[in-house]
Amino acid sequence: MNNIIEIQGRRFELFLTQQEIIDVVSKIAQKINNDFRDQEVVFLSVLSGAMFFTVDLVKLITIPCKLSFLKLSSYIDIKSTGKISKVLGIDIELNSKNIILVEDIIDTGLTLTYVMNELKQFFPKDLKVASLLAKPSTSRFKYRIDYLGFNIPDVFVVGYGLDYNGYGRNLTSIYKLIE
Numbered sequence: 271m272n273n274i275i276e277i278q279g280r281r282f283e284l285f286l287t288q289q290e291i292i293d294v295v296s297k298i299a300q301k302i303n304n305d306f307r308d309q310e311v312v313f314l315s316v317l318s319g320a321m322f323f324t325v326d327l328v329k330l331i332t333i334p335c336k337l338s339f340l341k342l343s344s345y346i347d348i349k350s351t352g353k354i355s356k357v358l359g360i361d362i363e364l365n366s367k368n369i370i371l372v373e374d375i376i377d378t379g380l381t382l383t384y385v386m387n388e389l390k391q392f393f394p395k396d397l398k399v400a401s402l403l404a405k406p407s408t409s410r411f412k413y414r415i416d417y418l419g420f421n422i423p424d425v426f427v428v429g430y431g432l433d434y435n436g437y438g439r440n441l442t443s444i445y446k447l448i449e
Contacts, residue, residue: 272284274448275438275441275445277428277434277435277437277438278434278435278437280434280447280448281447281448282427282428282434282438282445282446282447282448283445283446283448284443284444284445285422285425285427285443285444285445285446286420286430286443286444287443288430288442288443291326291402291419291430291442291443291444292326294402294419294420295323295326295327295330295402295419296330298327298400298417298418298419299327299330299331300330301417302327302331302333302370302400302417303330303331303332303333306333306368307333308333309333309334309368310333310334310335310336310367310368311331311333311334311335311336311367311368311369311370312335312336312337312338312362312364312367312368312369312370313327313328313331313335313336313337313338313370313372314338314339314340314360314362314364314369314370314371314372314389315337315338315339315340315372316339316340316341316342316371316372316373316374316381316385317339317340317341317342318341318431318433318439319373319374319375319431319432319433319439320372320373320374320402320431321339321431321439322374322430322431322439323372323374323400323402323419323430323431324337324372327372327400336362338360338361338362339361340360340385342381342384342385364389364392364394365392365393365394366393366394366395367392367394367395368394368395368396368398369389369392369394369396369397369398370398370399370400370416370417371385371386371389371397371398371399371400372400372401373399373400373401373402374401374402374403374430374431374432375401375402375403375404375405375427375432376399376401376403376404376405376409376413376415377405377408377409378408378409378411379409379411379412379413380411382399382411382413383411383413386399386413398416398417399413399414399415399416399417400415400416400417400418401415401417401418401419402419402420402430402431403419403420403421403422403427403432403444404418404420404421404422405421405422405423405424406421407423407424408424425446425447426446426447427444427445427446427447428441428444428445428447429441429442429443429444429445430442430443430444432444434447
């Protein structure tokens with residue numbers, strides 16, 4: 271495994287290994303299985319970044335579940351634009367359901383706030399958030415993350431679904447930008 275990689279002229283160094291990610295996803299799945307024992311859950315994954323986390327998480331879920339996707343975007347290059355662009359909507363019944371919103375990373379909280387407000391319109395039985403990563407130092411909005419993998423500092427990361435201009439999603443580990 272390379273500790274330093276290059277994507278589109280930018281250098282990134284290893285930040286979280288594949289094994290560290292696998293271990294935390296397993297712990298999150300166990301907690302969800304315990305919290306929702308004998309109940310059904312709808313996992314709503316925010317594409318494209320959360321796809322790897324969602325797939326690995328759902329494979330470890332032992333309770334009845336459904337899966338749907340929501341496509342949003344607020345990034346250009348390595349900066350958040352501050353605007354959400356809804357590209358693809360929800361294609362599953364959500365009224366009175368246990369919903370777990372699955373995110374790759376919660377940075378400013380703008381995307382999370384937008385999606386949570388949208389989901390509340392369905393009057394869910396329960397509405398929880400699972401995120402692989404969170405940057406508490408950059409958050410401008412306060413939502414509880416019920417299932418969190420890692421708190422990280424304010425660094426730009428790629429890999430395991432996270433991208434830099436569309437590249438790097440396929441990496442099995444997570445790398446941080448070297449300034």
